[in-house]
Amino acid sequence: MSQPQRDPTPIQRLSVLPASQRVLERLRSAGTRFHANDNIADYLEDGELEAIEAEVAAKAQEMLRALVIDVDNDHNTRDTGRRLAKMFVRELFAGRYQHAPAITEFPNAERLNELMIVGPLRVRSACSHHLCPIMGRVWVGVLPDADSNLIGLSKYARLIDWIMSRPQIQEEAVSQIANLLEQRLKPDGIAVVMEADHYCMHWRGVKDDESKMINSVMRGRFLADPSLRKEFLSLRHRG
Numbered sequence: 001m002s003q004p005q006r007d008p009t010p011i012q013r014l015s016v017l018p019a020s021q022r023v024l025e026r027l028r029s030a031g032t033r034f035h036a037n038d039n040i041a042d043y044l045e046d047g048e049l050e051a052i053e054a055e056v057a058a059k060a061q062e063m064l065r066a067l068v069i070d071v072d073n074d075h076n077t078r079d080t081g082r083r084l085a086k087m088f089v090r091e092l093f094a095g096r097y098q099h100a101p102a103i104t105e106f107p108n109a110e111r112l113n114e115l116m117i118v119g120p121l122r123v124r125s126a127c128s129h130h131l132c133p134i135m136g137r138v139w140v141g142v143l144p145d146a147d148s149n150l151i152g153l154s155k156y157a158r159l160i161d162w163i164m165s166r167p168q169i170q171e172e173a174v175s176q177i178a179n180l181l182e183q184r185l186k187p188d189g190i191a192v193v194m195e196a197d198h199y200c201m202h203w204r205g206v207k208d209d210e211s212k213m214i215n216s217v218m219r220g221r222f223l224a225d226p227s228l229r230k231e232f233l234s235l236r237h238r239g
């Protein structure tokens with residue numbers, strides 16, 4: 001006599017899904033946002049990033065077929081789907097899938113409370129709308145107080161690269177950078193200015209080669225104190 005079929009357990013049901021669907025289910029059941037510029041590293045399990053890369057490669061190859069490119073016989077595009085997947089998952093959008101870089105935070109032993117500026121730091125990203133490159137520069141102003149943490153200079157570049165290695169819009173990128181640095185440094189004030197070229201304007205669309213977007217976020221003392229803001233903005237223009 002045949003046994004009655006049991007409904008699959010939630011774990012059995014998840015295990016037959018593609019990796020991207022499994023991650024999606026975890027995000028949904030946790031009620032976590034997963035916009036293009038959000039980090040989802042906490043929701044990935046071992047081996048799932050490799051599986052997602054393989055899924056993206058297959059779908060990218062399908063996109064090329066839909067563009068009526070002979071990927072089976074054209075030696076130049078035969079591996080393009082795989083290259084695109086590797087580029088998106090491992091390089092350009094790695095800031096979505098990898099945990100934040102390890103940063104050693106030092107106490108502010110000398111109780112420094114003078115303005116410090118780091119920059120220009122080179123930034124690279126892709127716009128969320130067309131996935132075209134964004135290439136720019138960032139300046140960060142920090143006003144520590146006695147209870148702030150200090151971090152190594154190179155760590156500003158690492159943290160900012162982690163934020164920028166996701167599809168972004170510049171306004172949100174600047175605010176995410178300010179949030180992260182505020183969280184890590186606990187400063188009295190933080191200022192971030194970004195100036196960037198958007199290739200969705202240079203390369204396509206209006207094809208305007210000259211325009212740049214410049215935006216800033218001022219927090220804490222930089223908001224409250226116009227002379228501090230002025231000092232930061234004028235020092236930023238040096239050199």
Ligand SMILES: Nc1nc2c(ncn2[C@@H]2O[C@H](COP(=O)(O)OP(=O)(O)OP(=O)(O)O)[C@@H](O)[C@H]2O)c(=O)[nH]1
Binds near residue numbers: 170198201205
């Ligand atoms: N506010 C903002 N806009 C951006 C950014 N990066 C790209 N854009 C713009 O976002 C818009 C994309 O949305 P749509 O206007 O629907 O796109 P489109 O019809 O292809 O626009 P065109 O570029 O004018 O051809 C474009 O105007 C881009 O120039 C950014 O960081 N911030």
